Amino acid sequence: MAFAYFLGCIMNNRYPGIEKATRIMFENLDIGLEDMKGASCCPAPGVFGSFDLTTQQSIAARNITIAEDMGMDVMTECNGCFGSLYETNHLLHEDEDQKEKINAVLAEAGREYKGEVNVRHFAEILYNDVGLDKLSEAVSNPLNLNVAVHYGCHFLKPSAAINIDDPIKPTIMDELVEVTGAKSVEYRDKMMCCGAGGGLRSRDLDVTLDFTKEKLDNMTEAGVDAIVNVCPFCHLQFDVGQTEVNKKYGTNYSIPVFHLAQLYGLAMGLSAEDLTVDAHQICVDSALEKCDTAMLDKLDKVTGGE
Amino acid sequence: MKQLKRLKNMISGGEESEKQKDKQSDEEMKTEETETKTEETKEKTTKKASKRKAKKSAKEKAEKADAKTKKDTKTEKPVDKTEKTSKSEVKKPQKPRSDSMSLFEGRDVDTITRSNITDDFKQAVIDAGAESLAICFQCGTCTGACPSGRRTPYRVRQLVRRSLMGLKEELLADDTIWMCSTCYECQERCPREIKIVDIVKIVRNYASQAGYMAKAHKMTGSFVIKTGHGVPINDATKELRKRVGLSELPPTTHEFPEALEEVQTILKTTKFDSLIGYNWESGEIE
Numbered sequence: 001m002a003f004a005y006f007l008g009c010i011m012n013n014r015y016p017g018i019e020k021a022t023r024i025m026f027e028n029l030d031i032g033l034e035d036m037k038g039a040s041c042c043p044a045p046g047v048f049g050s051f052d053l054t055t056q057q058s059i060a061a062r063n064i065t066i067a068e069d070m071g072m073d074v075m076t077e078c079n080g081c082f083g084s085l086y087e088t089n090h091l092l093h094e095d096e097d098q099k100e101k102i103n104a105v106l107a108e109a110g111r112e113y114k115g116e117v118n119v120r121h122f123a124e125i126l127y128n129d130v131g132l133d134k135l136s137e138a139v140s141n142p143l144n145l146n147v148a149v150h151y152g153c154h155f156l157k158p159s160a161a162i163n164i165d166d167p168i169k170p171t172i173m174d175e176l177v178e179v180t181g182a183k184s185v186e187y188r189d190k191m192m193c194c195g196a197g198g199g200l201r202s203r204d205l206d207v208t209l210d211f212t213k214e215k216l217d218n219m220t221e222a223g224v225d226a227i228v229n230v231c232p233f234c235h236l237q238f239d240v241g242q243t244e245v246n247k248k249y250g251t252n253y254s255i256p257v258f259h260l261a262q263l264y265g266l267a268m269g270l271s272a273e274d275l276t277v278d279a280h281q282i283c284v285d286s287a288l289e290k291c292d293t294a295m296l297d298k299l300d301k302v303t304g305g306e
Numbered sequence: 307m308k309q310l311k312r313l314k315n316m317i318s319g320g321e322e323s324e325k326q327k328d329k330q331s332d333e334e335m336k337t338e339e340t341e342t343k344t345e346e347t348k349e350k351t352t353k354k355a356s357k358r359k360a361k362k363s364a365k366e367k368a369e370k371a372d373a374k375t376k377k378d379t380k381t382e383k384p385v386d387k388t389e390k391t392s393k394s395e396v397k398k399p400q401k402p403r404s405d406s407m408s409l410f411e412g413r414d415v416d417t418i419t420r421s422n423i424t425d426d427f428k429q430a431v432i433d434a435g436a437e438s439l440a441i442c443f444q445c446g447t448c449t450g451a452c453p454s455g456r457r458t459p460y461r462v463r464q465l466v467r468r469s470l471m472g473l474k475e476e477l478l479a480d481d482t483i484w485m486c487s488t489c490y491e492c493q494e495r496c497p498r499e500i501k502i503v504d505i506v507k508i509v510r511n512y513a514s515q516a517g518y519m520a521k522a523h524k525m526t527g528s529f530v531i532k533t534g535h536g537v538p539i540n541d542a543t544k545e546l547r548k549r550v551g552l553s554e555l556p557p558t559t560h561e562f563p564e565a566l567e568e569v570q571t572i573l574k575t576t577k578f579d580s581l582i583g584y585n586w587e588s589g590e591i592e
Contacts, residue, residue, distance in 0.1 A: 009537035012556040016543060020550040035557040038565025040534035046488065047526045047536065048578075050510035051519065053435070055576040059530075062572060091435075098435075108575045109568040157490035160499070167494050191491075192453050198488035200454075202522035207485055210457045276546050 001129065002032030003075035003120065004067035006085065009041050010232035011078060011259075017276025018232060021265030022077060022122070028138055028268065029130055033075070036066045042076075042084035045154070046199030049084070057098070058105040060088035061113040065106065068116050077122035077261060079231035080197065083154030086119040090161050121155055123230045123260055124164050127172050135179045139267045142181030143291050145226055147263075148219040148255070149173045149184045150238070152231040153193050167191070176260060177228055180267035187222035189214070194229075196237035209248055212241045216253045226256045226287045228263050235259050239281045256284035266291060424474035431469050434508040438500040442466050448492035448502055460485035462492050462502060469505055478513040484520065514581065524582040524591045531573055531584055534559025534566045 011018045026033050040059060048056035064085060067074045076082050092099040093115050103112055126135060151173055159167040168191065174184035195201070195211025215238075219227060229235050238257040246253055257280060258266070265275045266288075277284045432439050449455050449463040460482040468477040477483065486506050493502045513519075526536045535558065544554050559566040573579055583592040 007556050007558055009535045012547075012552075012558070013535060013537050013539040013543055013560075016547045016550060016552055019556075020552055023552075037557050038559060038562040038568070039557075040559045040565065040569045041530050041536040043530055044526060044536040047523045048530075049488075049507045050484075051514045051523065051527065052576060052578055052581060053507060053511055055573065055578040058572050058576055059569065062568065105572055105575050109571040111568070153487070153489040158493055158501070158503070167490070189453075193487050193489035193491075195453075195487055198486050199520075199523055199526075200485065200487045202526060203484055203520040207454065207458055208487075211453060211487065274550050276550060279542075279546055 001030075002034060002072055003125070004036050004070045004072040004117070005033040006036055006039055006042075006063065006067075006074050006076040006081060008076060008078045008081040008232070009044075010236055015232055015235060015259070015276060015279075017265070017274065017279070018077065018235070018259045018261045021259075021261040021270060021275050024270060024274075025138070025261060025264050025268065029134065031125075031130070034070055034072060036063070036070070036074070039063050039066055042078075042081040044199075045080055045084040045087075046197055047202070050199050054101070054105070056084065057088045057091065057102050060084050061092060061102050061106060062109065062111055064089055064117065064119070065111045065113055068114055071117075073118045073120050075120050075122055075125055077230065077259070078233065079121075079152040079154040080233045082119065082121045086121075086162060087158075089115070089117075089119045121164070121230070123155065123173060123176060126176055126260075132175060132179050135176070135264075138264075139180055141267055141269045141291070143263070143267050145182040145287060145290060146185045146224050147177055147182045147226045147228045147258075148187055148222065148224040149177055149190070150194065150215070150227055150229045150234055151191060152229060152234045153197060155230055173228075173230060173260070177263065180263055182226075182228075182263065185222045185224050187224070188218040190218075194234045194237040194241070196233050196241065201237065201241075205244070206248075208237070209241060209245050212237055213245045213249060213251070216242065216245060216251075216255065219255060220253065224255060225290055226258055226263075226284070228258050228260055230260050232259065243281050254282055254286070256280070256287040257282055258284070258287075418471075418473070422476070423472040425472060427472040427474040428470055430512075431505060431508050434511070436501055436505045436508055438498065439466065439469055439505055441498050442470060442500055443498065445497060447495050447497060451491040451495045452486075453489060453491060454485050454487055458482060458485045462486065462506070465509060466500070466502065466505060469509060474512070477509060478516045478518060483509055483513060519582065521591070524584075527578065527582045528584050528589070528591055531570060531579060532589060534569045 005022075007019065023033060040063060042063065043056055043059040045056065048059065064074065074085060076085065092102060092113055099113065099115070106113055151170060155173075156162060156164050156167045156170055164170075165172040170191075177184045192215060193211060194215060195208040201208045227238050229238065235257055238255070242253050242255065242257070245251060256277075258277065262275045262277060272278050272284070272288055277288075428439065444463060444467060446463045448466070449461050452460070452462050454460045455462065465477065465480075465483055468474075483506065486503075488503050488506065490503055493500070496502060529538055530536050532538075539555065539560055547556075548554050553561070555561045559569060579586070584590075585592050
């Protein structure tokens with residue numbers, strides 16, 4: 001099994017620990033990840049989709065043609081990239097006229113979209129192709145954490161086209177998280193958006209932060225040790241956005257944020273440095289300490305407490 | 307609310323603070339209602355009558371007129387608060403009210419007429435990929451599901467309605483259409499399975515063509531033109547990448563200039579560069 005690895009922007013250009021964790025994890029799972037050389041921004045669905053759909057679809061289709069040349073399905077671990085690429089792939093499959101129109105644009109750059117590959121999300125590949133059993137075998141360092149799972153929006157929606165899991169009450173991410181030993185805690189309006197998407201974060205930060213604060217309030221009420229996401233943009237919103245919420249509302253939130261790949265990295269015993277979680281805006285030490293304490297407790301039991 | 311304030315200012319000369327005025331007129335209304343039964347009945351009858359008249363005009367108008375009535379009461383009454391307890395003082399301004407009760411004043415300006423409607427707009431949105439727009443029956447489930455609508459004036463049902471009616475100009479100029487985070491909660495719940503987020507994006511495409519683009523969004527566009535990435539790499543991340551043993555630059559347009567050229571060719575072909583006013587020489591947004 002091998003995939004064309006689509007990086008996008010925020011993961012590789014802001015949180016490289018997510019990329020690092022993924023590469024190590026897939027090596028451990030014996031799944032190939034081939035670089036999509038010369039891929040670009042997906043492009044960002046908020047700005048490009050809102051400004052000009054033809055441009056958005058053309059850039060997305062160009063990225064897909066790179067995977068077509070490699071003869072591999074695309075894997076991305078960003079909901080935004082997934083949305084932009086998946087929806088374009090879906091549309092151009094369904095709509096022959098639109099495919100012709102986009103191919104006329106791509107021809108200028110010497111490319112042609114054929115519609116030969118699928119666009120897949122990292123979390124869905126883990127769940128469907130790898131499976132929970134194999135994943136639990138890979139866990140060497142079970143995590144003693146209560147986590148708030150944040151699905152984000154474009155992983156499961158629009159469900160009519162994507163069809164991965166129930167968009168109102170899904171379980172896929174909770175199951176994936178609990179394989180690591182962590183517990184997925186229910187909290188109010190769990191499926192709500194983080195507020196960053198649709199170009200809202202760059203255009204109207206106050207509205208975005210109001211979304212984020214509501215999520216943080218609800219997560220805090222449920223008493224969680226960390227937030228786990230499957231989207232670097234949501235990740236950024238909970239990490240950087242959390243400091244912005246604190247500044248704006250005079251609050252003092254400090255919930256550590258992990259991408260699912262980083263959570264698996266921890267569960268596989270990777271260091272905080274390798275996961276670059278030490279570079280996060282919100283300190284993750286409280287979560288790491290809790291994991292370490294769990295390990296120490298276990299060691300104590302094994303050694304008879306000496 | 308703005309209209310209401312403006313109206314209040316017009317009538318009262320705008321000398322007092324709005325809050326004070328609000329408070330006063332409210333108090334006056336109370337005084338009238340509780341202390342003078344006959345006047346109250348009279349007033350209510352007048353109000354009812356005027357509301358009947360206004361039935362066909364917009365709801366705002368009725369509110370406006372109500373406010374106007376209140377204002378009239380106020381302006382013709384001595385400002386001194388201590389005198390309020392006197393019933394006779396309160397009753398005084400009732401007489402000339404009927405003269406100023408015209409609820410139809412300004413109707414020509416505010417009522418939606420054929421001239422507000424762009425005939426082909428609905429069809430244009432449909433042709434741009436939102437066929438399902440036509441079957442919306444305005445139930446409002448979308449707005450009920452909308453997390454943005456819970457905290458902003460954005461009303462997705464209204465956006466769909468205006469698209470259906472062809473109220474193009476006011477729709478494109480409406481800032482709230484940019485308050486959607488494209489979370490798809492509306493679309494997931496729509497009983498007609500309308501692709502609502504597609505409609506939002508198509509409407510935004512038209513708004514962009516009409517020049518309603520935020521600087522911050524144009525900047526993101528310009529980053530993609532310059533680097534191929536909406537969020538380009540920075541020095542701190544280069545260091546981080548090196549530290550964990552990744553290539554300093556990701557194997558994207560950052561590493562392959564010829565790939566960036568392809569992206570730029572596409573952006574020129576679709577005229578995205580001129581849409582956002584990108585100057586290739588200066589690398590700036592004009």
